[in-house]
Each structure stands twice: as structure tokens, then as C-alpha cells.
Amino acid sequence: MSTGNIVAIVAVGISVLGGLYALYRHAIKTAEWRGEVNADRTSFKEFMQEVRLDIKTILGRLAPNPLSRESPLRLNDLGKTISTEIEGAAWADRIAGTMEEWVESKDAYEIQEYCFEYAAEFKYSDEERRTIRKSAYKNGLRVEQVHRVLAIELRNKLLALASLDPPS
Known part of the structure; x- marks a missing residue:
């Protein structure tokens, strides 16, 4: 083998070793990055658990609501229980x-608004x-x-009288 070939082989070998070293460094950095990401994910999970707990605490401090949040308004389970307790349907x-x-001349919204005012006063x-x-x-x-529960009961009766569909 000539000296030129040996130099070429050594140069290729050095290049290959340099490439391997670069891959090794990249693998190390990737592993470090993955470790940081996993640590961040763990921190984020802990943060989200704290946020969920805070939200549950806040919601737990809010007064219960006897009306469903859907439209049109209707009684939820608590509202139905209250209506039974106070005999709201009979009232x-x-x-x-x-x-x-x-x-006879009213629309559903007018009837609902009137019922809220009526039950309150x-x-x-x-x-x-x-x-x-x-x-x-x-x-x-x-x-x-509780007056709002009575208003919903009254509204439903009046809607039925007006041949308008009360919410189910």
C-alpha cells in the first residue's frame, strides 16, 4: 500500500470516528433533553392536579343550584327534590x-319572566x-x-295551558 492510500484510510477513519463521536454527543443531548421533558411533564401533571383541586374547592364553596344550566331552564335533581318538599306542583x-x-296571548319567554316575578313577589x-x-x-x-323552583313549576303549568311545549 502506498503512503497516499494509508493517509486516505486514516483520514476516512478519523472522519468516521468524528461522526461516531458526534452521534454519541447527540444521543447524550437527546437523553438529557428527554429527561428534562419528562421532568417538565411531571411538574405539569402536578400543577394540573393542583389546579383541579383548586377548581373543585371553589365549586364546592358555590351555593347549589336547583335549576339546570341548560336552556330552556328546567329543574335538576335538587330542584325536583325541593319541589317535592314544598309541594311546588300543587302550588x-x-x-x-x-x-x-x-x-292565551303570551309567548314562552313572557310567561317565564312573569313566573319569576310572580313567585318572588x-x-x-x-x-x-x-x-x-x-x-x-x-x-x-x-x-x-326556592322561589325560582316555584316559578319553574308555575311556568310549566302555564306553558301547558297556553299549548306551548314545557321543557321536559
Whole structure:
């Protein structure tokens, strides 16, 4: 072999070793980067768990709501329980029976708004007020929220009288 060939082989060998060394360094850096990413992911998971806990704590401090958040408004399970406790459907039947003519010219929204105002301003008997306050206390609500349950019950009765579809 000539000296030129040996020099070429040594040069290629050095180039290959340099490439291998570069790959080795890249592999090390990649492993370090993966370690950092995994550490960041762990930190992020811990952060998200804290955020979830904070949100649950905040939501736990909010007063319960007897109405569904869907549209149109309707009673959720708590609202149905309250309505049963205060005999809301019977109250609504009694009141709706006196309003048949009034509902004929109204749309669903007008009826709903009227029912909220009516239930808030209605002159309840002493017994009805006690029952409403007892239910509000038992369920961690304000009296106004129990009035809203009555308003939904009344609205549903009036919508049926007006041949409008009450929410199911």
C-alpha cells in the first residue's frame, strides 16, 4: 500500500470516528433533553392536579343550584327534590288555574319572566313561608332560589295551558 492510500484510510477513519463521536454527543443531548421533558411533564401533571383541586374547592364553596344550566331552564335533581318538599306542583296548579285567560296571548319567554316575578313577589301564607325557608335551609339555598323552583313549576303549568311545549 502506498503512503497516499494509508493517509486516505486514516483520514476516512478519523472522519468516521468524528461522526461516531458526534452521534454519541447527540444521543447524550437527546437523553438529557428527554429527561428534562419528562421532568417538565411531571411538574405539569402536578400543577394540573393542583389546579383541579383548586377548581373543585371553589365549586364546592358555590351555593347549589336547583335549576339546570341548560336552556330552556328546567329543574335538576335538587330542584325536583325541593319541589317535592314544598309541594311546588300543587302550588303551581292552584295558581295556574286562575291565569288561563292571561296566558292565551303570551309567548314562552313572557310567561317565564312573569313566573319569576310572580313567585318572588307572591304573598305566601305563613305555612308556605316556613316550608320554603325550611327547604332553603335544608338544601343550603337562599329563599330566592326556592322561589325560582316555584316559578319553574308555575311556568310549566302555564306553558301547558297556553299549548306551548314545557321543557321536559
